[in-house]
Amino acid sequence: DAGITQSPRHKVTETGTPVTLRCHQTENHRYMYWYRQDPGHGLRLIHYSYGVKDTDKGEVSDGYSVSRSKTEDFLLTLESATSSQTSVYFCAISESPANGYTFGSGTRLTVV
Amino acid sequence: GDSVTQMEGPVTLSEEAFLTINCTYTATGYPSLFWYVQYPGEGLQLLLKATKADDKGSNKGFEATYRKETTSFHLEKGSVQVSDSAVYFCALTSGGGADGLTFGKGTHLIIQP
Numbered sequence: 001d002a003g004i005t006q007s008p009r010h011k012v013t014e015t016g017t018p019v020t021l022r023c024h025q026t027e028n029h030r031y032m033y034w035y036r037q038d039p040g041h042g043l044r045l046i047h048y049s050y051g052v053k054d055t056d057k058g059e060v061s062d063g064y065s066v067s068r069s070k071t072e073d074f075l076l077t078l079e080s081a082t083s084s085q086t087s088v089y090f091c092a093i094s095e096s097p098a099n100g101y102t103f104g105s106g107t108r109l110t111v112v
Numbered sequence: 113g114d115s116v117t118q119m120e121g122p123v124t125l126s127e128e129a130f131l132t133i134n135c136t137y138t139a140t141g142y143p144s145l146f147w148y149v150q151y152p153g154e155g156l157q158l159l160l161k162a163t164k165a166d167d168k169g170s171n172k173g174f175e176a177t178y179r180k181e182t183t184s185f186h187l188e189k190g191s192v193q194v195s196d197s198a199v200y201f202c203a204l205t206s207g208g209g210a211d212g213l214t215f216g217k218g219t220h221l222i223i224q225p
Contacts, residue, residue, distance in 0.1 A: 031210060040120075042201060042217040043156075050210055058212055090155055097209030098144045098163060103155040 003027040006091050006104040013111055019078040021107050023091030025071075032074040033092040033101065034058075034066065043090065049074055081111045114139045118202045118216035126224055131189040133219045135176075135202035138183065143206040145169075145178055145185040146213070150199045159187075159200070197223045 005024045013019050023032060034046040045058030047066040055066050063085060065077045078085055088108050092101040118135045125131060137143065144163045148156040160169030165180035174189045185202060202216040 033212060040217060042215040043213075044215075045212040048210075048212055056211065092213075094209070097205055097213075099209075100144075100146055100158045100161050101213060103148075103157070105155045 004091060004093050004102055004104045006089075006107050008107060009105065010108045011110070013081050013109070015082060015111055016080050019081050019109065021076045021089055021091075021109070023074040023076070023093075023104060025074075025093045027093060027095070027102075028071060029093040029095040029102075030071075031094040031097055031101075032068065033094075034064075034074070034076045035090045035092065036060065036087040037090060037106075038087050046076065046089075078109075081109075083111050085109065086111045114143070114204060114206055114214040116202050116204055116214055116216035118200075119219050120217050122220040122222050124222045124224060125192055127194055128191045129223075131187070131192045131196075131221070133187040133200055133202075133221070135185045135187065135216060136183055137185065137202070137204050139204055139206045139214075141206050142180075143204040144209060145176070146203045146205075147174070147176055147185070147187050148201040148203060148215075150201065150218070152198075156201065192221075192223050194223045194225055197221055 033048045035043040044060045049055045049068040091104040094101040115138045146161045147159040149159045160171045162169040162178035168177045199218045201218045203213045
């Protein structure tokens with residue numbers, strides 16, 4: 001989607017290694033979110049941010065950490081990847097959450 | 113907590129058929145309601161939304177009406193096309209929405225020529 005970029009698009013990593021996914025926006029939106037998508041579960045919220053250095057946990061935050069040192073970047077870190085974290089990860093941004101979010105194209109992460 | 117329930121499918125229809133995908137919700141207060149669509153290999157796109165009771169959201173021939181009395185937001189389209197094949201997600205946000213959208217599990221729609 002225009003204005004929001006996720007990197008990398010695909011990654012294969014080994015169990016126990018650290019992994020960082022990046023979400024970059026050019027819209028200057030205040031709110032940013034990380035979701036994971038898994039078959040049979042839909043999308044589940046991992047962490048979110050409501051401003052620089054302001055973050056909070058979502059439904060499935062165990063094993064994940066986030067950082068937002070500037071408005072445009074929201075990083076998701078898996079400190080020690082596990083096979084259960086194999087998933088597709090989506091970033092979303094919003095300026096007015098009650099009116100909806102804009103999603104990135106996703107990162108497919110495989111932990112072997 | 114908030115929750116969204118929708119049929120998972122797959123739902124298979126012939127081109128030009130009438131489409132209904134049911135969505136019901138549980139939420140505190142007065143949520144905003146959304147339908148998102150995901151085409152293969154892509155992210156989610158906002159299809160339509162409604163922010164208060166009796167509002168009708170519409171886009172690309174799709175419609176959904178916010179029914180507070182039945183806590184529902186069913187998606188409809190009068191005549192589907194092959195290009196409508198995708199996964200459709202019903203979602204809600206309450207309390208202003210800053211703390212995230214709650215999604216249903218998604219409905220896989222397949223339209224056959």
